Amino acid sequence: xxxxxxxxxxxxxxxxxxxxxxxxxxxxxxxxxxxxxxxxxxxxxxxxxxxxxxxxxxxxxxxxxxxxxxxxxxxxxxxxxxxxxxxxxxxxxxxxxxxxxxxxxxxxxxxxxxxxxxxxxxxxxxxxxxxxxxxxxxxxxxxxxxxxxxxxxxxxxxxxxxxxxxxxxxxxxxxxxxxxxxxxxxxxxxxxxxxxxxxxxxxxxxxxxxxxxxxxxxxxxxxxxxxxxxxxxxxxxxxxxxxxxxxxxxxxxxxxxxxxxxxxxxxxxxxxxxxxxxxxxxxxxxxxxxxxxxxxxxxxxxxxxxxxxxxxxxxxxxxxxxxxxxxxxxxxxxxxxxxxxxxxxxxxxxxxxxxxxxxxxxxxxxxxxxxxxxxxxxxxxxxxxxxxxxxxxxxxxxxxxxxxxxxxxxxxxxxxxxxxxxxxxxxxxxxxxxxxxxxxxxxxxxx
DNA sequence: TCTGGGGTCCTCGGGCCC
DNA sequence: TCTGGGGCCCGAGGACCC
Numbered sequence: 036x037x038x039x040x041x042x043x044x045x046x047x048x049x050x051x052x053x054x055x056x057x058x059x060x061x062x063x064x065x066x067x068x069x070x071x072x073x074x075x076x077x078x079x080x081x082x083x084x085x086x087x088x089x090x091x092x093x094x095x096x097x098x099x100x101x102x103x104x105x106x107x108x109x110x111x112x113x114x115x116x117x118x119x120x121x122x123x124x125x126x127x128x129x130x131x132x133x134x135x136x137x138x139x140x141x142x143x144x145x146x147x148x149x150x151x152x153x154x155x156x157x158x159x160x161x162x163x164x165x166x167x168x169x170x171x172x173x174x175x176x177x178x179x180x181x182x183x184x185x186x187x188x189x190x191x192x193x194x195x196x197x198x199x200x201x202x203x204x205x206x207x208x209x210x211x212x213x214x215x216x217x218x219x220x221x222x223x224x225x226x227x228x229x230x231x232x233x234x235x236x237x238x239x240x241x242x243x244x245x246x247x248x249x250x251x252x253x254x255x256x257x258x259x260x261x262x263x264x265x266x267x268x269x270x271x272x273x274x275x276x277x278x279x280x281x282x283x284x285x286x287x288x289x290x291x292x293x294x295x296x297x298x299x300x301x302x303x304x305x306x307x308x309x310x311x312x313x314x315x316x317x318x319x320x321x322x323x324x325x326x327x328x329x330x331x332x333x334x335x336x337x338x339x340x341x342x343x344x345x346x347x348x349x350x351x352x353x354x355x356x357x358x359x360x361x362x363x364x365x366x367x368x369x370x371x372x373x374x375x376x377x378x379x380x381x382x383x384x385x386x387x388x389x390x391x392x393x394x395x396x397x398x399x400x401x402x403x404x405x406x407x408x409x410x411x412x413x414x415x416x417x418x419x420x421x422x423x424x425x426x427x428x429x430x431x432x433x434x435x436x437x438x439x440x441x442x443x444x445x446x447x448x449x450x451x452x453x454x455x456x457x458x459x460x461x462x463x464x465x466x467x468x469x470x471x472x473x474x475x476x477x478x479x480x481x482x
Numbered sequence: 483t484c485t486g487g488g489g490t491c492c493t494c495g496g497g498c499c500c
Numbered sequence: 501t502c503t504g505g506g507g508c509c510c511g512a513g514g515a516c517c518c
Contacts (some may be wrong), residue, residue: 068518213516267490270489328511491517499508
């Protein structure tokens with residue numbers, strides 16, 4: 036999908052179409068998640084600090100992401116992909132590999148082009164958004180092709196032309212080559228994909244180590260045998276928060292770690308998983324980051340156990356000077372159900388009794404309570420949907436000083452009017468996003 | 483200018499066991 | 501008995517991706 040988050044926002048907010056839109060964290064330490072092509076003209080791009088984006092494009096619309104909406108659209112698109120083949124490998128909410136041969140939807144260039152064109156039409160019809168398609172003989176090349184196709188295009192890399200096409204490209208084009216590896220290669224006198232191929236396997240391994248060197252050399256020769264894998268098991272679950280202001284108070288740090296542990300367990304349980312290794316992450320005032328981990332005897336999804344482990348790990352970390360980020364994660368996952376764990380705990384308790392030891396029952400399973408929204412519901416977040424008894428559906432354009440500004444419009448309306456209310460206006464409430472494409476009206480006689 | 487959140491994979495050193 | 505080496509796990513860190 037092209038500039039996915041920003042495009043979805045433009046589709047749902049007519050007044051933003053054709054305008055610079057920036058989606059990301061709006062706090063003092065936020066970064067840009069995605070921005071519209073209109074915003075890119077000003078030099079704004081993903082991962083840029085929001086403060087810098089605001090300097091470059093002061094008149095752009097700044098919105099927080101609405102993952103619920105993006106997830107809905109993503110599911111629609113993934114559904115279309117699965118119509119093409121059972122082998123669909125999602126990379127993120129807005130990107131996926133599809134093995135067209137396995138789906139018997141394409142077997143040569145002509146049929147692949149037809150399938151690609153139809154897919155783009157279907158995506159537009161179902162979601163109202165544009166997607167780009169890259170067609171090639173392997174995953175790496177398909178990805179490069181789709182990057183070239185953006186925005187709103189389709190690119191096919193013809194078999195036999197791959198190496199000539201790759202040769203002049205920057206090494207940074209290859210997946211897995213970021214700033215650090217790019218620098219490494221440049222110091223070795225290598226800046227293009229062709230130069231990787233010329234340097235040879237041994238030199239690449241010498242420069243980058245075995246795994247990375249071999250993989251990169253193969254890719255430079257346009258060799259990529261990785262299959263499209265439909266179902267990938269989750270390997271870890273984690274939550275982290277960056278604080279607007281560094282935390283210095285040790286008591287507060289402990290409290291935050293406990294809250295993060297609870298949130299992490301909530302997510303873990305939501306996915307019906309448990310895990311053995313608890314990881315604490317601390318980013319200090321100077322951006323130095325450290326992790327500490329502890330592996331338990333068996334997997335757990337008990338909030339008490341995870342909290343205690345996280346607290347133990349924290350005690351070994353010096354936080355004087357302040358922390359800007361804290362995180363808690365769980366790895367070494369098993370898809371144990373609650374029943375399994377209870378059975379396990381019971382067995383342990385019985386074993387303990389049998390040994391004559393003091394029976395240590397299973398940790399009481401504390402109720403994990405949904406955290407209340409800070410400052411009640413009265414936090415009107417820029418970009419989120421609202422409904423007003425009198426003016427109907429709209430979205431928050433901004434808030435502050437006890438006022439909230441709303442633009443009243445819907446995906447299929449004309450650009451709407453702006454009105455300002457008190458933040459506690461009784462006629463104003465939060466609302467769910469509306470579908471971007473009006474649903475097909477039911478046939479006559481139905482409903 | 484000052485750097486998010488959620489992941490994945492790789493490397494390396496140390497300890498343990500055979 | 502001492503030493504070496506391989507395999508595995510653990511813990512930490514780094515790079516990369518969207």
